[in-house]
Amino acid sequence: EAGVAQSPRYKIIEKRQSxxxxxxxxxxxxxxxxxxxxxxxxxxxxxxxxxxGVVDDSQLPKDRxxxxxxxxxxxxxKIQPAKLEDSAVYLCASSPTTETQYFGPGTRLLVL
Amino acid sequence: AQRVTQPEKLLSVFKGAPVELKCNYSYSGSPELFWYVQYSRQRLQLLLRHISRESIKGFTADLNKGETSFHLKKPFAQEEDSAMYYCALRTASKLTFGTGTRLQVTL
Known part of the structure; x- marks a missing residue:
């Protein structure tokens, strides 16, 4: 079966951009x-x-x-506006119920 | 609040030597623990879960509730075991990951 897909794979932006x-x-x-x-x-x-529906967003910085x-x-x-500390890999995962999670390749974000 | 601790950032062993990757957790309820692995240039994937009590690629892990530990073990390391290993604790449907240990198997 096809795995979890993510795009883009890499992204470089300046701070305050979206x-x-x-x-x-x-x-x-x-x-x-x-x-x-x-x-x-x-x-x-x-x-x-x-x-x-959202189950848990307790650790999402909702201001941005x-x-x-x-x-x-x-x-x-989405991140708007981005800060330097948002530089990270963003992973998406899915699961049929709440059992094993299958991860995508991730998007590597660099904020300059 | 739940927490997962992996005290070693890097573990370097020789091929054929035993491996033990440490994981300790803190959680007041009944824990469900997992080990995830990420090989070079591959995505994060499940290695094993404590409920299954199975051996995957020669790795085993036993949940010790008294010591709140879930160490990952393998009797004889292979080169292909070199990877990043993450211990994770599941509460409700949420996974809390440790900071990971890089296992480096050398000849």
Whole structure:
């Protein structure tokens, strides 16, 4: 089966600019996650969707980060405006229920 | 709040030597623990989970609730085991990851 797809793979922007990431989960997976992985750290959950509803967004910095999962399939994560500390790899994962999570390749963001 | 600690950033062993990657957790409830692995230029993937009590690629991990540990072990390291390993704790449906340990297997 096709895995989780993410785009772009790399993005370089200047601080205060906006950026958006896209994720296409494995077909049929109801749950979708966005993680932020800063260099030298483990992935940190930003937001979890169950179909098109938000289950957990307690660690999402809502003043600048937003995410949506229209129609319960693809998802986008947006940062507006970006800060230097947002430089990280953004991982998308999906799972059929809440069991094993399947990760995408990630988007590496560098904010200058 | 839940926390996962992996005390070693880097573990370097010789091929054929035993491997033990340490993981300690703090959580007041009943834990579900996992090991994820990321090989070079590949995506993060599940290695094993404590519920399954299985051996994957020669690796095993036993949950020790008394010591709040879930160490990953392999009796004889292989070159292909070189990777980044993350211990993770699941509460509800949320995964909390440790900072990871890079395992380097040398000849």
């Amino acid at each position: 950026v958006a990431f896209w994720c296409n989960p494995i077909s049929g997976h109801a749950t979708l996650y966005w993680y932020q992985q800063i260099l030298g750290q483990g992935p940190k959950l930003l937001i979890q969707f169950q179909n098109n 980060f937003s995410a949506e999962r229209l129609k319960g399939v693809d998802s986008t994560l």
